[in-house]
Amino acid sequence: MITGSLVALITPMKPKSFDVDWDCFEKLIKWHIFNKTNAIVVVGTTGESSTLSFSEHKKVIERALEYAAGEIPIIAGTGANSTSEAIELTRSAADAGADACLLVTPYYNKPSQNGLFEHYKLIANTVDVDQILYNVPSRTACDLLPETIHKLSQLDNIVGVKEATGDMDRLLYLKKSCHPEFALYSGDDLTACEFMLSGGHGDISVTANIAPLLMSEFCRAAIDGKTELARELNSKLEMLHQVLFLESNPVPVKWAASYLGLIDNVLRLPLVPLNAEKRVVVEKELNKLCLKGFAS
Secondary structure, three states, X not given: OOOEEEEEOOOOEOOOOOXXXXXXXXXXXXXXXXXXXXXXXXXXXXXXXXXXOHHHHHXXXXXXHHHHOXXXXXXXXXXXXXXXXXXXXXXXXXXXXXXEEEEEOOOOOOOOHHHHHHHHHHHHHHOOOOEEEEEOHHHHOOXXXXXXXXXXXXXXXXXXXXXXXXXXXXXXXXXXXXXXXXXXXXXXXXXXXXXXXXXXXXXXXXXXXXOHHHHHHHHHHHHOOOHHHHXXXXXXXHHHHHHOOOOOOOHHHHHHHHHOOOOOOOOOOOOOOOOHHHHHHHHHHHHHOOOOOOOO
């Protein structure tokens, strides 16, 4: 089981061309290895998977594995609102050697719980790779209920869930109903501390893009049950968690990363850069935490 701080990695892009910046992407991966991030999740929400072409999506996964060179697990976002497309992406990631795949619930379609079960069951039965469910109803208009997650957890290669609702009751239900090896990840930085202190195994984090070492230390303390230390470290991060969601993710985190010199502040439409007023708020928090980029 992968535990700890799993960064939901941004995808750096070049000004003017908006192409993926592969040199910067490699530097980011090496930087996370150096700063003790426990795993890297590529082409998820934070990685702007929705505006990448299929060929780019697959290439990001392949390059991530190449640059990581086995030094850190790579989890590939391969979800889609078409089951056949999700199978294609998941098969491609498995063929490339991804350690696991993260599959968001089918957005926009609004399937029933039975439809969700059949969707994930078919992908699991078709592609032999570890698969992590991803529930984020605030973005997908689709809620994968705990009872359905429990049923899916009984399939051999469905190994965990990223639960982004921030609902601790769901965690407690899953902790009791699923087998001990089923990984429970927070997908909400603001509530990740209590999630891990209550038995969660890690945090698939936006904040880790900006403060990887501090997030790694915080997650380890929480998972190890060091309550006082975990809450102390989280208190330093709490305002950063908040300001990185002043607008839709990944708009604020990309600006923050550019401020630290990690990437150019480039997003693909329909996303546009963070506005000036909100930049001031984010900048204040970055300076307070004395965060640094590659030079550190």
